Amino acid sequence: MEKTKSFDHIQTAHCENGVATSLLRYHGLDFMSEPLAFGLGVGLFYIHIPFMKINHGPAISFRNMPGDIFKRASRSLGIKIKRKKFRSFNAAQEFLDSKIDEGTPVGCQVGVFHLPYFPKEYRFHFNAHNIIVYGKENGRYFVSDPVMETVTSLSASELEDVRFARGPLAPKGHIYFPENVPKIDELKLKKAIVIALRKNSWWMSQIPTAIIGSSGFKYTGKKIRKWPTKIGVRKSSLNLGQIVRMQEEIGTGGGGFRFIYAAFLEKAATILQDDRLYQISDEITKSGDFLRASAVRMAAIYKGRNTSQSHFNEVADGFDEIAELEQKTFLKLYKMKFNINA
Template structure:
């Protein structure tokens, strides 16, 4: 069926993470009421880990606990047979005209933006991070209607404010990136089950079998090895700033961290009901454990960043915590890989 023009009936969805929330809200708006944030995250194989070589963010290591921006939306829609449109623009004017056209048609759309100049964000959350996602679901009194999934309520932005964040400069510059469902077919429970299985198998591959040492569970060990050397190599102050950056990437900016591990556990619980497989639900407990361990490591890292912990043994303890996390996640994904889930 063709996408309906129903911005006046758009329902804001508050979520733990922006892209999950955008995906959930846009698909629910098109009648896929079963969609939840955990299902969107799991079908989109959102769980990941990587320390990107030779790249820094806010003068610290570039670490992500999730897959590449945009992949969750694309993968989830593809699994469900939903056709999508996504565009980037060479000019602010062409980006504005396209968005205004969708707003006039009352078609809600996802937008990738930078958060540093996002005026409704508290100042302490405005970092140079260009992979945030929000929904524009209309325009009234020359202001865009904004549904940001990490906020409790909807808000508005002026043309100048929205253009500034849509064309933020730097790493992952959005270039006006806009995306939305184009056509939704009949989505049966069998389609949902196949989407769940595909998402799990792809996530197993991403975490266990990517070559090299910087991604997946081996990427966690890679970071652990770096942490052991930072105090001597960088000095205590800079090493503390690096650990603070990991905490920020984990808990504040939107790359997931411990929260994504809890979310993946919730996905497996919901997946178990669709797949009629209690073993899947049991493995969800491993990801809850991993989430708790990531949160504990963040507290320890924050102690170094704030100057309360200063010894090399503190860096060693943090590194050891990451080694333990790696083992838990590796074991959990190996368990998933051995299940007979079908195709």
């Protein structure tokens, strides 16, 4: 069998944005780009889940639930996504093969732990990575992983391991692809952007809970202040290291997704021809810059250079600053009215 027709590998910062972008572009939406997919998917978020632990550290996320970006982005444009999960690998593989025979590239949710083309150091039990499978030859599947610079391939048994990784967020062979992609005119795109902006600012500014949205940063700050006395410097250092990894590691585009979102706002400003959004974009950029600066301060702690309480307080103050900035910015965005018919 030959390679499917003209599937283009697109590298992106984040895997789910990448799969959404590539698949939608493949189906004819040439205007789709990573920031747009992320923005329309209402991707920006912050949550600090208390009592829960991930890899023995705090459970923090800078983005919404895995899977939601593609779901919301396509829903907002009226695109239907077909999804399937499987009990057995044979059924999963049969279905995948039939889609490839048809020549349809498909998105697959996979676990990172068994992924052979990732460096060992990055292979934790994280089960919400996304790749595109777009062809098969001599028993090897062609894989376009959005965070990689080039395309790769996986054998059938390697694919079984990653598609049926277990643990939290187990993929269970999850496979998905756009079923019908309507023509999208400018007005529809504008409408979708306005709705996405409003939804995202709602999530960030309107939920009266300390752990969700902009106020979540404050909550984390409060925790950080207590860590050195409560759990000791060594464990606090590890926790801070975990926050930095969640915020900066591959997939975030830097600054806890803030820069991708700022790029979306910039794009939205152009499409909606609304200069106010440039200003919001600048403020989210600033928030990303604050996060980068905060990462540098945290690094000084886990490298063991600065480990006194005052340094933890400094980090916490940084989080308060971010909370304040984002609260203000998203409230402004939430109250903004757009006239898209003009």
